[in-house]
Amino acid sequence: MATAAPAATPEPAEQPAPGPISVNPSTGAVTVRLSESIKIGGVDTTEITLRRPFGRDFRAIFTKRNVEECSMQQLLLLMAAKLAGLSDDELDLLTLADTIRVLEVVDSFQQAAPIKS
Numbered sequence: 001m002a003t004a005a006p007a008a009t010p011e012p013a014e015q016p017a018p019g020p021i022s023v024n025p026s027t028g029a030v031t032v033r034l035s036e037s038i039k040i041g042g043v044d045t046t047e048i049t050l051r052r053p054f055g056r057d058f059r060a061i062f063t064k065r066n067v068e069e070c071s072m073q074q075l076l077l078l079m080a081a082k083l084a085g086l087s088d089d090e091l092d093l094l095t096l097a098d099t100i101r102v103l104e105v106v107d108s109f110q111q112a113a114p115i116k117s
Contacts, residue, residue, distance in 0.1 A: 020033055021033070021101070021105065027051065027052060028051075028052035029049050029050065029051045029052060030049065030050050030105045030108075031047050031048070031049040031050075032047060032048055032049075032050070032098070032101055032102055032105060033046060033047045034046055034047055034048065034094065034095075034098045035095055035097055035098055036095050036098070038090070038093040038094060039093070040086065040090050040093075048084045048086065048102070049084065050080065050083040050084045050102065050105055050106065050109075051083050051084075052083075052109065053079065053082075053083055053106075053109050057079065057082055057083065058079075060082065061075060061078045061079060061082065073103070076103050076106050076107065077091060077099075077103070079106050080102045080103060080105075080106045083106065083109075084102070
């Protein structure tokens with residue numbers, strides 16, 4: 001009796017690396033090139049731009065949701081959507097790699113320069 005050879009396991013599909021980011025020095029806005037395009041308003045989009053946040057953005061997120069029930073990642077996602085002008089559903093279209101890249105950008109906005117006297 002012949003034994004069948006074990007079935008080859010398919011290699012996982014390789015995810016493209018997230019694209020580069022660029023910073024507009026005059027506005028502080030950061031543009032992230034996406035590894036995969038997404039449809040926003042019926043248009044294929046290959047990059048998203050996050051504007052520099054202001055205090056009003058922070059306050060708007062806290063008045064929109066019960067933040068006591070949100071994790072830090074959820075708050076960063078809400079901020080990312082607000083700064084990019086995307087709905088939650090549109091932000092959900094990003095690949096995981098692109099989402100992480102966008103969250104890194106939002107997190108970088110929180111890094112304050114040292115206070116000088």
